[in-house]
Amino acid sequence: MRIPARKRTADSRIAPLVAPPLVRLPVRDLHCVVQSGDRVRAGDLLARSAQGAAWQLRVHSPLSGTVVGVGGEIAVAGEPDVVRPLARGADVVDAVRDAGVVGMGGAMFPTYLKLSRVASRPGLDTVVVNALQSEPYVTCDSRVLAEHGAEIEAGAGLAVAAVGAARALVVDDDRGYPGGDERMLVRRTLAREVPRGGRPPAVGAVVLNVQTIRAIHRAVNERRPLVDRVITVDGGAVGRPGNYVVPIGTEVGHVLASCEVDMERVAAVICGGPMMGYAAAPETPIAAGTIAVLALTHDEVSGRRDERCVRCGRCLAACPFELPVSRLIRRPTAAVLDCVECGLCEFVCPSERRLVARMRVLKRDFVARVAGGCA
Numbered sequence: 001m002r003i004p005a006r007k008r009t010a011d012s013r014i015a016p017l018v019a020p021p022l023v024r025l026p027v028r029d030l031h032c033v034v035q036s037g038d039r040v041r042a043g044d045l046l047a048r049s050a051q052g053a054a055w056q057l058r059v060h061s062p063l064s065g066t067v068v069g070v071g072g073e074i075a076v077a078g079e080p081d082v083v084r085p086l087a088r089g090a091d092v093v094d095a096v097r098d099a100g101v102v103g104m105g106g107a108m109f110p111t112y113l114k115l116s117r118v119a120s121r122p123g124l125d126t127v128v129v130n131a132l133q134s135e136p137y138v139t140c141d142s143r144v145l146a147e148h149g150a151e152i153e154a155g156a157g158l159a160v161a162a163v164g165a166a167r168a169l170v171v172d173d174d175r176g177y178p179g180g181d182e183r184m185l186v187r188r189t190l191a192r193e194v195p196r197g198g199r200p201p202a203v204g205a206v207v208l209n210v211q212t213i214r215a216i217h218r219a220v221n222e223r224r225p226l227v228d229r230v231i232t233v234d235g236g237a238v239g240r241p242g243n244y245v246v247p248i249g250t251e252v253g254h255v256l257a258s259c260e261v262d263m264e265r266v267a268a269v270i271c272g273g274p275m276m277g278y279a280a281a282p283e284t285p286i287a288a289g290t291i292a293v294l295a296l297t298h299d300e301v302s303g304r305r306d307e308r309c310v311r312c313g314r315c316l317a318a319c320p321f322e323l324p325v326s327r328l329i330r331r332p333t334a335a336v337l338d339c340v341e342c343g344l345c346e347f348v349c350p351s352e353r354r355l356v357a358r359m360r361v362l363k364r365d366f367v368a369r370v371a372g373g374c375a
Contacts, residue, residue: 003177003275003347006136009234012242014143018258022068022077023249024285025059032074038067043084043225046074055110058100060225062247073285080247085223092162092220093119099219100226105130105141105180105209106272108289111216114208118201120164127159128189128200131172131210132180135273137234138292141210143243144230145172148214155217163206170210177275178342182207184320196338231255231290236297237265246286253282255293267298274300275343307351315345315355329358336362 027047034046040061047059065078089095097112118124129152131145145152156168171189178184183194185207192203200207208216211229218224227248234241239260246255252269270277271290280293315325321338325345328336339359346355 007139009139009232009241014147014230014243017244017246019080020250020254023062023247024073024075025249026073027059028072032070034067036067036070041084042081056097060227062227083224092158095220096216101215101219102288104211104288106289111212115162118163118206123204125166126205127165127168128205128207129156129170129210129213130207131170132174134177134180135275137294138232138273140230140232140243145210151214151217155213158216158220181340232292233259235295236300237262237295248288250286252280252284252293261295265297266295267301268296270294305352306354310351314348318344318348325355332362336366
């Protein structure tokens with residue numbers, strides 16, 4: 001069964017969102033380099049990982065203004081401004097690290113770490129640029145590719161040089177959900193099967209989201225930190241759907257107000273796509289990995305009856321990795337770790353069971369048992 005695409009913003013050119021008066025940036029476990037009351041410029045460093053930490057993260061201010069709160073998050077009140085450039089990095093990986101670039105397809109894994117772990121790896125020959133937008137409603141990545149092609153080409157060249165690959169492939173031929181999953185992408189574009197529990201580098205490829213690729217170009221060639229991204233705003237309750245440049249840290253409530261959302265018609269507000277996104281509150285901040293904000297009506301949201309399994313087998317037929325979902329829920333095995341939580345099983349289930357939530361718990365429990373030596 002093909003998931004309805006609902007891509008009504010496919011031709012909506014990227015536009016700036018009404019500037020937020022405040023941004024809220026999560027910095028838990030990071031060292032803050034500013035204090036409440038400090039004045040900052042757009043692009044200034046706000047927080048970073050401790051020296052020697054395994055993951056080196058950086059958070060920069062999208063606004064020029066005043067720091068109004070420091071704790072588990074940093075709040076900055078101000079206005080957009082010309083972003084202050086970073087010091088020039090020694091190489092691509094250093095520049096990407098210092099700019100705070102992370103995976104912008106949703107995972108938000110540090111991009112410098114992804115590049116450095118596979119650099120000069122024997123057999124790695126291809127950088128796959130993922131420009132697919134297989135989630136319903138979401139079109140932001142395809143618009144970035146259409147409107148910023150030269151930047152994507154430059155960023156892809158930098159990624160190829162950083163990892164020592166021979167080529168870059170841009171994949172944008174949408175074949176339906178969940179075609180954007182990196183294992184499926186490698187299977188379809190390179191005819192290579194990523195092994196269970198493995199990642200694309202195991203078969204000679206590294207996959208990077210198209211907005212991540214653009215951020216690499218901006219970090220290296222423009223010395224620009226990651227302070228904004230393009231998101232899709234859509235759903236039946238949205239008066240001004242489209243694709244918008246949004247400062248990272250902008251509150252979802254500001255996005256809804258700026259896009260003229262009729263809150264009386266809203267049944268659910270979701271950050272991300274409807275299949276793999278999560279419920280958002282007005283104060284939820286836009287993150288580097290937020291691909292969309294959806295304001296859905298009751299007609300667009302299922303009530304999920306969550307009735308007993310009728311053992312029809314539709315979940316197995318729908319799963320892109322042929323997982324026997326209902327059987328795994330009854331008798332979990334290591335195969336639960338292959339679940340990418342795409343939601344196709346839940347979409348086709350006639351009993352409207354909450355299968356993804358159950359699989360998510362099983363995966364967490366299985367990992368905990370292995371870590372504790374009980375598996």
